[in-house]
Amino acid sequence: MGKKRFLIIFGFFLTAVVSAGITYGAVKYNEISNISNDPFGKLRSTYQTIKTDYYKDAKTEDLVDGAIRGMLGALEDPYSTYMDTKEAKGFQENISSSFEGIGAEVQESDGAIMIVSPIKGSPAEAAGLKPKDKILKVDNTSVEGMSVNEAIMLIRGEKGSKVKLLVERSGVGELNFTITRDTIPIETVHFEKMDDGIGKIQITKFSESTDKELAKAVSELTKQNVKGFVIDLRQNPGGLLEQAVYMSDLFIAKGKNILQVENKDGSKEVYKAENEDKIDLPVVVVVDEGTASAAEIMAAALHQSAGIPIIGDKTFGKGTIQTTKAFKDGSSVKYTIAKWLTPDGHWIHEKGIKPQYAVSLPEYAKLPYLDPEKTLKEEDSSAEVKVAQQMLQALGYNNVKANGIFDPATKQEVEKFQKENGIAVNGQIGGETTIKMIESLQKKLIENDTQLEEAVNVLKKQLAS
Template identity: 50%
Template structure:
């Protein structure tokens, strides 16, 4: 998975080292004069000196005894050790556990739990404590490829929610959708888990499988989706020509090389005759703040605001475009519910500072910035350190960026995943059969009435699909037949991409082009 715990707006130099040590409530003094090795030494002491030393020891012991009696049960605070009165209750709780708990304590677990408790009390899903393994995964998400299922997740109201699957990832191919709730992993409930805890058990080695139990909005019953983990690619930019004049570039996340990848993709499409650009940041969960700045600058005139950061002391820091030569051609940006964090910075910047229209659905709504601090043992705290605001000062947190043209995808774009391990055959009745009937109907085959009952008409539609695909003609929907059905549906969704189609329409109007003029150009070229 990217399983990046939304993961998040991060700067490339955002990781700071925290030099304070975490204590367990009992702080041991360190004597710099103490020998480093156990060395036996013989010292001669003169009789007079020995008597004086003995007298001093007796006097010191009596003083300590008097002090202890005077203060009763009160503990003696070690001289030279700083105290924090606000932690007295915490230290006392630790001492009670240590003295009274019936079983042996794992001090590391106790301290980690205390830190987690403080962060949980914030009620902020983006602030989190990560142990060594979780912190390693966090840094891996920012700078390199990894092995997992490839999905951005976050904790929301005690549940783990999918922000967006990564393009081309096992999660996308298996049918995970934005706002799916993951309620169990391999049959074990993850209710109450943090995003980093969920990432740890969902991520795994390439080739291994994990079964996620998903609750999807609008459905009554949870569904199990089994996903085979893979190496998640680090490529974040994909370009193509839609027609002779309009190019489309999709940015799937903001990683280390996104800006350079985007420049290369633009150069390739301009060489192919691109006159207008559809910039697709749907299901882009965000990433590096520095990359969001550099990408946004490519579309916003120099000196114009990209976004603002409001720090916890109320001060405002403004970030402006530094690009001397922004892209000089019409652009339309496409967003959806899976566009989050850095994607929303880009959407807000181009909309408010460059007048670029937005098409699609209201974005996710993450208006905060996170900073990571490392401890010496390799563990990590990720804290929400600031708010970010659009150029006009709007805070989009939990509200999202609204498009200028609200366009929904066809309903069949949100059909649930069909498990290829299932066998759907004649006389069966279920929700899965109804989903299959809908898919068959969408791709142009006639399954009869879409009622969830696998009748003869449904069987004939499956037989037609198998015949066209060169598969064994059994009339049973399973394995390769199910995969073929979902593959054809995916193609149909791309062909019926109403959001991109609207963006193309706007660009053609801007360029003074119509479908008819496109056809005339093609005829002229052919002749």
């Protein structure tokens, strides 16, 4: 009898014995008890079957947690999830106090764990993680199929400890990161008086005290007689909706819309500005692909209801609102309750906000991270070598060709870089050399922040008019 024929006959035989309720091999087929019209009948019956017939003891707590995760997963909404006690505590810390980790906002997207935005000044930002990087593994553990909170608990850890991430970046491929965890501070607003009397205010996320921090920044800069404000919302993953409302209220005339909330039944609630004394100095807003959620609410509100121009790249595009429900054991569910719309009623979900002044950072700002623990040397050929060559080119070492081959010309330029930066000359890229290259690029980016430069130019034109 041929193999193909045997498989066909075996398939028929198995179907026959299943239909008859007969035991075959190691599989026993039994009909689960009859279920009434009660929609939870199958759930209760399955639970009872597992508790009585499963070959090992199953913890009731684990079964209940699994059922809740399954219900939320069936919604196919990356922003609705179950959080056990540990996960819920971590979530609360992220919006109310400091925590220890790498400092990156993540979400589930099409079954993958994706970076929304690294937090300003965090290890994640310093390492070079970018918005929309997809995390594949954490310390060699695949995160496929995990909830976003399960992945977060793997990524977080004690200050000073290291975590390895394997990520996939669109147009680049897979990248390895080794990141040293640190304390992520609660301070969410940073400000300074720039040249020409312009006040720069950077908001990194929207937590419980951000409105007070913003008010303080505006007050301090006003005392320094600034002529206008640049509100920097780049790499801001969002946070609390009420904070976006309070903060937008500072810049919008009383009675004008801040946002609209569309409920399940189609009804809409309109949030309007209530501040009697709005800021009357010129303002511009800077955004990028890491500007999300509450940060998008503020950007849209300031533009549509106060005529404030937006500069930068198209934003992330998160137009839903979540709330949490806590259980007595400390666990909780986070779930979507409504859409938020811009003041004029548009839904920017998965579309983002297009700036009036489209400006991107220099190409070298998008270069992947180089792992300092990995050594690149002459005769190596890899994607990492190409990245290192592109870094050297961006730093002015133009005799290098970005072809991914560590040739003698590359070695010569590496030696030149090492000599000029007081590093032991060996012609290899790794350790101190890699760290110095990254630091030099970051410094150059600060000095050549094309988005901030355009924001200042737009603000100056307003001041001159």
